[in-house]
Structures are given as C-alpha cells and as structure tokens.
Amino acid sequence: MNLNEPLVDQEPAPSDEELADMYQQFLQQATPEHKQQLEELQSLQEKVTPTPGCCIKTKDMKTSTKVFINVCTSSNVPAPSDITESRLKELIYLLDDENAVVDYRVPMSIGEPHAELDKKNTGCTAYDIIINPAYLQKIRDNEIFLGFFMSVVIEGIFNKYEVELDRKWILLKRKKVVGSLQEQYMRKKRLIQEVHGSSSAVPTPVAEKPKLRILREPEEGHPQYLIAEIELPKASRAKAISVDVGEDRLVMSVKPHLYELDVYLPYKLIQEECGSQFNVNTKILTLTMPVQPA
Template sequence: MTTDSSLLSSELELQQQEELYQQLLLQTVGKIPTENPDSKVIRPQPGLCVKTLTEPDKQKVFVNICQSPVVPLPPEISRDELVELLQSEDPSGFRVPMSLGEPHTETDNNSQACTAYDVIINQEFFQKCQKDPLFQQFVILVSLEGLENKYNLELSRDWKVLKNRKFLGSVSEQNIRTQRRPVIQELQPEAGSTAAAQRPEFSLLVEPPAGDPEFLIAEIKLPGVRSSRSLVLDVGEDRLLLTARPSLYSLDIFHPFLIEQQSSVAQFNSSTQILTVTMPVVSS
C-alpha cells in the first residue's frame, strides 16, 4: 500500500467538490451486472410512467417506475420526517433502494422514437407513494437523480405522470439483489484503546444502497482540524489509514471491498471539519 498525497484536495470549494464527486459517479456508465448468489432475476410489475426531457437538447425520456416485493424496503419514514428532510440542506440522507435498468428505445404516441428507463422500487413503498403525492414526488425525484448519475444525463424536473399508462414498452426481466445491504454503517471507537491519538467517529456508505456496490464512501468527522495540510491519507485495496498531525487523530480500518486506489478522491470541508473519501469498488 503506497501513500498518495494527491488524494487530499486542499481547501476545495463546495462547487469544486460536487463537480469532482459527479465525475466519480459518471464512471459507473457501462458497467454490466455480474452473477451473484444474493441476486435474483425478476419480472417487475408496472407502476407509473413519468414523461420528461433531456437537457439541453429536449429529447423525450420516459421513466417506468416499477414495483417488486423482492427489492429491499427503505427505512421507515413518516410524512413529517420527509418534509423536514426535504427542507434540510442534505435531503439525500434518506436513500431509496432501487434497481436502474438499461435504456431501451421505444415509440411514443406520435410514432416517434424515444428512450425509456426502468426503475424498480419496493412494492410496499410504491403503494405508500401512490397514497401520498409528496412521497410520489420524492421517489420520482430520486429516480431521476439515480438515472442522471448512472448514465451521465441531465433530466428536466418539469415532469409529467401519465394518467392512462403505467409502462411504456414491454416489461422485461431484471437481475436484482435480494439481500439488503446496510446503507450506512456507523463505526464507533473501540473500547479500551490506549493510543495517544484519538480514533475519530466515522461512517461507511455503500453506493448504490441496493445492487452491486459501485462506490464505498467514508465520512470522517475531524473536529479541531482546520486544514487538509495536517492530514496524511493512505488508501489501500481493502484498507484506509488516516493520521491527523500532530497526534490528534489516527484511523486504521479494513473493509470487505476491493478498491480502485488510483481513482479514489478525498475532500476535506473546513467548515464542517469532515473528510469525505470516495472510493470506486472493483467489480467482482
């Protein structure tokens, strides 16, 4: 394992951090699902069909939001909690497990060629969305964001739910994960540690939360650290090592994923004093 000091970006602006993160997300384009004992081939049930446009070329896109009991159920959330979440600075804190299918060419009502995408969510959660317009708008929004990230798209937020059509094209089978993967795993310092440097609080996020992992994201809280220049980060194939000088924090963890070390990126937010390490996962 070799140290790569370039992984630490010095004092990136929030806009630069977002652009860098989006570049990582775009690397998922073209990945082919692999066989997995925890996956299953299913034929989803139609749900609702959303019509929107690509930006800026204004090409028609249809999103088939389908349902299946096999897709993991997202965490329980009330309407009040969802409203509060949407009003917060980070509405992405609530993640909906979903399967994003490959694009397929279809014909619209005017006999014009168009592109359709199939998104599968949990059947029980879909029914909840059907009963509450707020939940429906939310699941449409996260579906569009998921497609944008995976296929390098920009989709209009001026969408329309088709009233008399639940699906455009024909329902095809998809290979999806049947075992629920932890979305966020909170890791606390080990009891009885006598090291001089403190082990910081951190969390690991698997992205996407359902299906084959594409990214492992570590968020490390470093209160008292003012600049990334005091940090030494080492990203290995299955290990992450961080030191905050002088002897302020020390973190050394192993994880069950194989990481693309050269494509990993780290960003330190001096305002929140949180280090975010985004690590692409090597496909199995």
C-alpha cells in the same frame, strides 16, 4: 449511439439462448480463478421480471427528447425504512444544499435505457425503475413522497448515465408503462439459515447502523477533503471492517453482521486516493476522502 434518437435498421438484440451461449463460451476461455469468481457472482444474482406500476413523463434536458420513467415493482427490492412526512420535508429541503449529507436511502434498481415509440410513433427513451410494492403504494398516495422519489430517480439516472432529466415531470393517469419492461439482474435476498435437527430457524442477525460524522476541509467554499468519522464500539479489529468508497458513495460493514452503512456524499471523490484508519482504543474508523476539484 444516441439512445435518445429512434433506432433505424437496428440489428436485433441477441436472444436469451444466444446470450447463454456467449456466456458459456466466455467461461471456457476464462482462467480457473476468473471462472470461479464469475460463477460465484452469478449464484448471488437472479433475474427479476418487474410488475408495471405507474408511468411518469419528462424529457432529456440536452436533446428535448421525451423520456418515460416506468415505475415497476418487485418483492425482491426491500422497502425503505419508515419515515414521517415532516421528516421527509426536511430531507427535501436539504437536497438543495450541496454540502448536506442526506442519510436516507430508497432501495431501487435502475435499468438500462431502452428506445421506444410513443403514441405518436415518435422515438423516445424509457427507464425501468424497480421498487418495493409497498413503497409504490406510498408514493401513489402522497405527493410529498412522490416528489422526493422522483428527485432520487432523476439524480440516480444522472449519476449512472450522465443524462439530465427535466424536473418538471408529469404522472400519467391512464398509462402504467411505455414500451416493454426489461428484465433485470438483482442480488438475491439473504435466506433464512437452516438449522438441522430442529423445527425452528434462526434468522441472520440484523446489522446496526453506526453513528457517522462528516467534516469538510476547509469548512468554507469547495472542500479539498471530506473526513468521515464512524463510531464502531463493537468492532475489535480492523480486519473485520470492509470499506468501499465510490465516486460519491460510502459503503461500510463490520463482520459478523455488526454494522452496516451506506450513504451518498454531496461531492465526487478521488477514489484511488481515499484512505482509512481504525483506532482500536477509541473504536473510531476515520476515512480521509479527497474531493474532485470544482
């Protein structure tokens, strides 16, 4: 199915009640172990209804179909770390360098594409992007931040759905949303820990961001490997370290709430061949990550 074409004679999507019944039937057929995993996963998620913010018009580079980015908000999405405009300009410059690692995240939730009709009753595609309300205000007030945000959104949609969008986009002045906003499931925020017998509450400790160094092998041309060296001076054993290497993303944490790292990488990796080793003497975690051929 091509989501960029208008849907004709489409079967109606199942209602929430039908989806709930389907989920319960699936649970009944699942093994006890899988059932427990599904229930634990469900307990960590909550349904979020986004609030309209602004709408941006662009197009699919392959089909030339109109695409609308519904920028929405929810307090369930954390705001990105504060950054100056001058530093952001440096990061924008780095986006053109395929060898650069941009270690700055804009938390967002990218929803599924949904077919809609524009004001001329022509088929189009809409994506709902949920961000923090404070960050929406920042991108509204500053063209530099808006430009960086749209670069991240376009890259995110390409990575998730392999849809290349035109970077010549237009912010619509009189429209906040095209179509109907879709509810999304998101991870629940960490709750403040309860302390019984006391009037005070102890917040969950905030993990540090460790020092990261990424090397290329070879240094010139398309690399065969990326080698990441992460300094973890407070880590005492390898069992406390969790590493998750995605196709172009590295996520690492050290229990209990000592370190957290989440970075996107400039190359696609061969995930199943990635390896890691922690040196308890130097306190350095080394990851060897083979790169997919150019």
